[in-house]
Amino acid sequence: MTASLLEQLIDALRVLPGVGHKSAQRMAYHLLERQRDGGRRLAATLEAAMERVGHCRRCRDFSEAEVCAICASPARDIHLLCVVETPADRLAIEQATGYRGLYFVLQGRLSPLDGIGPAELGLDLLAQRLQEGEVRELIVATNPTVEGEATAHYLAQLARARGVRPSRLAHGVPLGGELEYVDRGTLSHAFGSRSEMQE
Amino acid sequence: MTASLLEQLIDALRVLPGVGHKSAQRMAYHLLERQRDGGRRLAATLEAAMERVGHCRRCRDFSEAEVCAICASPARDIHLLCVVETPADRLAIEQATGYRGLYFVLQGRLSPLDGIGPAELGLDLLAQRLQEGEVRELIVATNPTVEGEATAHYLAQLARARGVRPSRLAHGVPLGGELEYVDRGTLSHAFGSRSEMQE
Numbered sequence: 213m214t215a216s217l218l219e220q221l222i223d224a225l226r227v228l229p230g231v232g233h234k235s236a237q238r239m240a241y242h243l244l245e246r247q248r249d250g251g252r253r254l255a256a257t258l259e260a261a262m263e264r265v266g267h268c269r270r271c272r273d274f275s276e277a278e279v280c281a282i283c284a285s286p287a288r289d290i291h292l293l294c295v296v297e298t299p300a301d302r303l304a305i306e307q308a309t310g311y312r313g314l315y316f317v318l319q320g321r322l323s324p325l326d327g328i329g330p331a332e333l334g335l336d337l338l339a340q341r342l343q344e345g346e347v348r349e350l351i352v353a354t355n356p357t358v359e360g361e362a363t364a365h366y367l368a369q370l371a372r373a374r375g376v377r378p379s380r381l382a383h384g385v386p387l388g389g390e391l392e393y394v395d396r397g398t399l400s401h402a403f404g405s406r407s408e409m410q411e
Numbered sequence: 412m413t414a415s416l417l418e419q420l421i422d423a424l425r426v427l428p429g430v431g432h433k434s435a436q437r438m439a440y441h442l443l444e445r446q447r448d449g450g451r452r453l454a455a456t457l458e459a460a461m462e463r464v465g466h467c468r469r470c471r472d473f474s475e476a477e478v479c480a481i482c483a484s485p486a487r488d489i490h491l492l493c494v495v496e497t498p499a500d501r502l503a504i505e506q507a508t509g510y511r512g513l514y515f516v517l518q519g520r521l522s523p524l525d526g527i528g529p530a531e532l533g534l535d536l537l538a539q540r541l542q543e544g545e546v547r548e549l550i551v552a553t554n555p556t557v558e559g560e561a562t563a564h565y566l567a568q569l570a571r572a573r574g575v576r577p578s579r580l581a582h583g584v585p586l587g588g589e590l591e592y593v594d595r596g597t598l599s600h601a602f603g604s605r606s607e608m609q610e
Binding site for chain 1: 426439461
């Protein structure tokens with residue numbers, strides 16, 4: 213009814229995940245009322261990112277350059293390769309752990325029903341890399357879901373066939389968690405995988 | 412560590428209300444992975460809106476044109492003027508009610524401690540408009556907060572001094588609400604303002 217540009221903005225904001233009509237409206241009003249400069253900066257950055265952020269040729273993570281900063285770094289251990297499903301998983305591991313090896317980002321998981329097979333995940337690229345002989349351990353860090361487990365199984369076979377040792381993140385009760393609130397599957401797994409306490 | 416443009420995007424997204432680092436990260440990844448076109452459209456619309464959306468000369472609501480669509484419409488009743496605090500309030504009334512009069516958007520409320528007085532709310536413009544003699548009823552739809560009530564009181568005096576009848580939205584128990592969950596102030600007000608039931 214009023215400014216059509218305002219309506220267009222509200223509509224365009226709904227492309228963001230978790231943002232419905234009401235939130236988009238609040239965002240548009242907020243920017244127009246109090247954050248014009250921030251809004252302009254967001255517009256410019258967004259345009260640049262959509263145009264220029266591509267994928268690293270080595271690890272398939274997001275990167276402006278042809279090879280990303282981690283893959284290009286001489287300080288990383290080239291004998292360790294950690295496979296994750298998404299760039300967000302890569303970031304989580306990088307921020308939480310002291311891991312200094314390299315990564316490979318699948319940008320998905322094996323899901324035959326959705327038409328996602330080895331080719332879509334760049335597994336030919338990964339196989340070729342394992343063939344080169346530099347990688348000694350393939351750390352499989354896919355999610356503990358049905359599809360993630362299937363992907364992990366596939367990756368382990370891929371590694372073993374090329375003489376690379378596959379490993380998997382430990383599963384069990386989260387630190388600081390209470391047994392009462394841990395889901396059954398995790399608790400059952402943790403119970404079965406119990407280890408002897410050292411003195 | 413990786414793409415600095417990605418980090419810039421995550422940072423720029425935090426200008427949106429209610430969006431922290433984690434949400435901004437999720438939004439950036441979502442756009443890059445699945446919504447490049449939507450992201451581009453958002454960038455373009457955002458830039459255009461930040462540059463071109465100004466305020467209506469008549470009612471102070473957001474508008475691309477000098478006079479907004481509602482103020483310019485010959486179908487609206489020029490004898491009714493509804494005063495609201497924000498454009499979002501105006502939109503809420505427009506969407507929920509069958510009101511066909513005009514609006515005046517304060518873009519705030521009287522708040523002496525924050526340096527917001529009559530001048531900041533365009534009340535000189537409103538006084539001049541009431542002086543013109545077209546408006547017969549001033550519908551005061553400020554929020555039922557302490558500052559909103561003070562603003563309403565000021566507006567009512569402004570109207571009466573110019574022979575315009577001020578009115579106020581009804582306050583009471585919301586439709587569909589349960590008395591048990593209504594706050595004390597509202598319930599007390601609703602009880603005191605009870606009206607006789609008609610046969």
